[in-house]
Amino acid sequence: MGLSRKYGTAITEGPTPADATGQAPLPYPDGWAAVAFSEELTRGKVLTRPLAGEDVVLYRLGTGALRAVKPYCPHLGAHLGLGKVDGEDLVCPFHFFAFGPDGACVRTGYDTAPPRSPLGQYPVCEVNGAVFVWRHHDGREPDWTVPEWHEVGHRPARSGVWEMAGNAQEVIENSVDLGHFATLHGWKRAEMGGPVRYDGAEFRLSMRAHESAPVLGDFTVDVRVEGYGLAALHADVHTPRIGLRMCTTVLPTAIGPNRMQLRQLNRLTFDEPARLPAPLARAVSRVATRV
Template identity: 55%
Template sequence: MNLRYTRPLTEGPSPADAHEPSLPYPDGWFAVAFSSELVPGTVLTRPLQGEDVVLYRLRDGTVRAVRPYCPHLGAHLGLGSVEGDDLICPFHRFAFGPDGSCVRTGYGTPPPPSSDLTPLPVREVNDAVFVWRHHDGRAPDWELPDWHTLGSRAPRLAAWEMAGHSQDVVENAVDLGHFTPLHGWGESEVAEPATFDGRSFRVSVRSRERVPLLGESPLEVTLEGCGISRVHVCTALPRFGVRTCAMYAATMIRPAAFQLRQASWLDVAEPGSLPEPVARWLSRSAARLLAGLMFRGNCEFVAQDFPVWATKRYQSPPRLARGDGPIGPFRHWARQFYPADRLRTHVPASVRSTEGSRAT
C-alpha cells in the first residue's frame, strides 16, 4: 500500500531527550571549550547543565569563567567584550576586573555596592577548558590529571551534540563487551583488569584492528577515566610503531542532552635501523600522512555509538552477562558523582559488595 501523509509521522526510536531523564546532572569538572577556541580578546558563551557559562582569557593567558548575567540590570555578558583584563558588559559598559570586582561603570561613577561577578572554578588541561559544577555549590575537592599527549603537533579536534546522558560516554570505556559487536574489533582480551580508585578508573585491552593503508595489526588499548565526564584512550599498534591517544570529554547541557569533545594526538616511532635524520624525517612524514586518516577513523569509531547513546535509557538494574566489562563496579564507582537523594537508580546487591578495585 502506498500511503501518503501531508505531515511526516513520528516513527523510529525516540530520542533520549523525549523522556524524563533517569540520571540527574553529575558533579565535577566539565569541558566547555577547546583551548584554541578561546582566543585572547574574545568572549565565549557555552551551555553547562541548563545554564550558560561565559568564558574569556586574560592577557597572561589565564582563562576566566563567570555566570552570564550582569549584576547591574541583568544583561548577558556573553554579548560583552574584553578590554585589557576587564570584561565589559554590553548594556551600560560596567567593567569587571580579573577577580570579578566591578571596577567602573560606563558613566564614570563609582560602582554600586555588591556588584561583583562570581568567578567560577575553571581549569585548562589537555587543550580543553573545564568548569567545575556541583549541585550544592561545593568548591572543587579534586583536580583533573594532565594526561599525556603524543607528538609535537596540535591535537585534531572534533565536537558533537546529541540527546542522551554523558555517563554513557564514560561507561562505554568499560563496556568491553560492545567493542567487537558494535565497533568490529577482532577478538579482545583484558590485558589489565579494571581498577577503580578514588575519582579514577583504568583498564587495558588487547585486540586486533585493520588500519587504513597499513593493514591489520595487534592493538593495545588503555582506557582511563577521571570524573564522570572525561576519558583518555591510548592505543598502540606495535607492528607499525604507531601510537595514538584521544581525550573524550562529555558535558551535559540540558537534562537529557550532552556535548562531546574529542582531541586526538598521534606519534610514529622513528625506525631504529636508519640514521637519525632519515629516521626522524620518515617518522614525521608518516605521522603527517596518518594523522588525518587515524583522526577520521577515530571519529567514525566513536560515531558508531551515537545512535545508541542518543536513544538508550539508563537500564537499572542492568541484566549483565558473562563477557560484559566491569559495568557493575563502574556504576557503583559512578554514584559518587551524583547527589545521593536524586539518584533514583539502584545498584544490585551483588555489585554493592564490590567496593574499590575489581577485575572483570
C-alpha cells in the same frame, strides 16, 4: 589545528530518543566539564557556552588568564556573553559596568562608585588543549583535578566537537563496555587487562584487541584508558606490530536534559614509518584509519 566543529542547535529543536521515553533525565554530573578548546579563547575573546541547562560566559584576560562566570550582570541582568574584555576587566554591554579579575565591580558607565555586587565566578582550568569549568549542584569547591596527559608525535592534535543526544555518563561507561568494541567497532576479539581500578574520581583500565588485516596478518592493539569524573577519558592506543601510537581524549559535557557536546582531541604517530615498504605502508594507513 584541523577542526571539524559544529556547535549546532538541531538537537534542541525536537525530542531526543531519551526524551520520548518520558523518564526523568539523568542528573547533571558534578565536577569539571570541558566547554571549549583553548585555541578558541584568544586574548580578549568572550564566549558563551551551554553547561547543565545554563549559559557559562568564558573570557580570556590580557594576561592570558581565563575566567568563567554566570551569564547575567549583577546590575540589571544583561547577558555578559555580549560584553567585551578591556585589559583585565569584563565590561557589561548595557551600562558599561566593569568587573575585575576577581569578579568585583571596579567602575560603572556613570562614573559613580562601583556597587558591591560581584560576578558569579566558576572555577576554571585549562589543560590538554581544553578549557574545563567546575560546576557542583550544591556549590562545592573542586576536590579533584584533570591531569596533564602526555602527548605522542609532534603534530598538533586534530580536534572536533559534536552536539548530540545522550548523556556524559553513557560516554564514560562506554569505555568499560568490552562487548561493544566487537559488535559496534568491528574488533575481532578483545579482552580486559585486569580489573578496572578506581581511585576517587579517577579510574584506569587496560585492554588488548586482536585484529587481522591483509598483508599485516594478525596483530594486537593495546589500549590504556584513564577516566576522570564524568568529564574526560584519555586513551593510549599502541599497536607494536606496526609501530602505531595514538592518544585520544574524549570530553563529554552535559548541556541540557539528555543532550551533550562531545569534544575529541586525537594525536597519531608511527614509530618508524620510513622503514615500511610502500604496500605495507598503504595497509598500515588503512588499519590506522580503522583503529
